[in-house]
Amino acid sequence: xxxxxxxxxxxxxxxxxxxxxxxxxxxxxxxxxRHLSPIExxxxxxxxxxxxxxxxxxxTLEFLAENxxxxxxxxxxxxxxxxxxRHEHHHLICRNCGSEMEVEHELIKSMYQILESKSGYQLTDxxxxxxxxxxxxxx
Amino acid sequence: xxxxxxxxxxxxxxxxxxxxxxxxxxxxxxxxxRHLSPIExxxxxxxxxxxxxxxxxxxTLEFLAENxxxxxxxxxxxxxxxxxxRHEHHHLICRNCGSEMEVEHELIKSMYQILESKSGYQLTDxxxxxxxxxxxxxx
DNA sequence: TATGCTATTGCAAAAAGTTGCAATAAGGAG
DNA sequence: CTCCTTATTGCAACTTTTTGCAATAGCATA
Numbered sequence: 423x424x425x426x427x428x429x430x431x432x433x434x435x436x437x438x439x440x441x442x443x444x445x446x447x448x449x450x451x452x453x454x455x456r457h458l459s460p461i462e463x464x465x466x467x468x469x470x471x472x473x474x475x476x477x478x479x480x481x482t483l484e485f486l487a488e489n490x491x492x493x494x495x496x497x498x499x500x501x502x503x504x505x506x507x508r509h510e511h512h513h514l515i516c517r518n519c520g521s522e523m524e525v526e527h528e529l530i531k532s533m534y535q536i537l538e539s540k541s542g543y544q545l546t547d548x549x550x551x552x553x554x555x556x557x558x559x560x561x
Numbered sequence: 562x563x564x565x566x567x568x569x570x571x572x573x574x575x576x577x578x579x580x581x582x583x584x585x586x587x588x589x590x591x592x593x594x595r596h597l598s599p600i601e602x603x604x605x606x607x608x609x610x611x612x613x614x615x616x617x618x619x620x621t622l623e624f625l626a627e628n629x630x631x632x633x634x635x636x637x638x639x640x641x642x643x644x645x646x647r648h649e650h651h652h653l654i655c656r657n658c659g660s661e662m663e664v665e666h667e668l669i670k671s672m673y674q675i676l677e678s679k680s681g682y683q684l685t686d687x688x689x690x691x692x693x694x695x696x697x698x699x700x
Numbered sequence: 701t702a703t704g705c706t707a708t709t710g711c712a713a714a715a716a717g718t719t720g721c722a723a724t725a726a727g728g729a730g
Numbered sequence: 731c732t733c734c735t736t737a738t739t740g741c742a743a744c745t746t747t748t749t750g751c752a753a754t755a756g757c758a759t760a
Binding site: 496 | 623633635639641653655656662664668669672675676677679680681682683684685686687688689690691692693694695696699
């Protein structure tokens with residue numbers, strides 16, 4: 423009875439299947455909370471499921487992201503990492519010490535409306551990473 | 562006398578050097594306008610400079626981005642691409658047809674102030690990609 | 701519980717991106 | 731113009747990510 427079972431209905435409803443591989447990957451992301459690189463996910467999920475392959479991890483992360491169960495994020499070094507989808511939020515990264523902070527989507531929301539009216543696009547999601555200097559590093 | 566010569570002073574001032582490799586890469590980005598993947602940059606710059614290596618392209622793009630001559634951007638498929646640094650802007654990508662639109666930084670500016678006061682961070686730059694459906698694809 | 705459709709996985713090979721180190725060359729100083 | 735310092739490059743090995751295809755296994759249906 424894993425925490426990942428909670429996600430099964432979401433997949434079934436769209437005609438997809440829950441598998442041990444997906445369970446292991448969701449489990450790892452769920453319990454880490456923070457975001458992990460594909461390789462980190464692979465290493466950790468392998469402990470639960472030694473037959474898991476890198477290929478599957480990459481494909482699964484992309485699949486889960488498309489279906490809203492995990493969220494991709496850009497890290498300080500310009501690579502993609504993934505985290506379990508909780509409340510919608512974005513990231514603020516310190517250019518000096520690398521510390522991170524979450525930015526609530528609420529803060530961004532007003533911007534969505536401005537963008538929609540200016541562009542004619544109907545926004546679905548976004549990928550926002552802000553860089554700067556944290557309070558400690560502003561010396 | 563290449564367009565890339567314009568960038569020489571910016572590098573010199575920081576103690577860096579202008580090289581044929583950097584010239585070729587800047588030239589490609591300058592004349593394409595749009596953003597290119599590292600591989601696309603490599604292929605095109607190779608025509609001007611056949612001895613160029615992929616290693617150098619990756620390192621140069623990262624270097625130029627750090628020094629503000631080019632800007633990294635996230636493409637629809639989640640990969641990094643680069644474009645010559647003109648006015649500061651962000652991207653809006655259609656989830657359906659892939660068409661892109663630039664978002665002026667002016668539109669985002671007010672958000673910077675809100676974020677700075679809420680977070681205590683001093684913002685330096687950001688990496689913003691918005692996804693949605695363009696006017697044509699909203700059927 | 702057995703059957704069938706097809707979503708999903710693993711394998712193998714290729715492509716893309718990174719790293720350490722020795723060799724090269726930009727450009728300031730004499 | 732030559733020399734010298736050190737920023738920059740290329741090479742080779744390695745890691746990460748992608749792709750095609752055949753084999754496997756969810757799960758809906760009977």
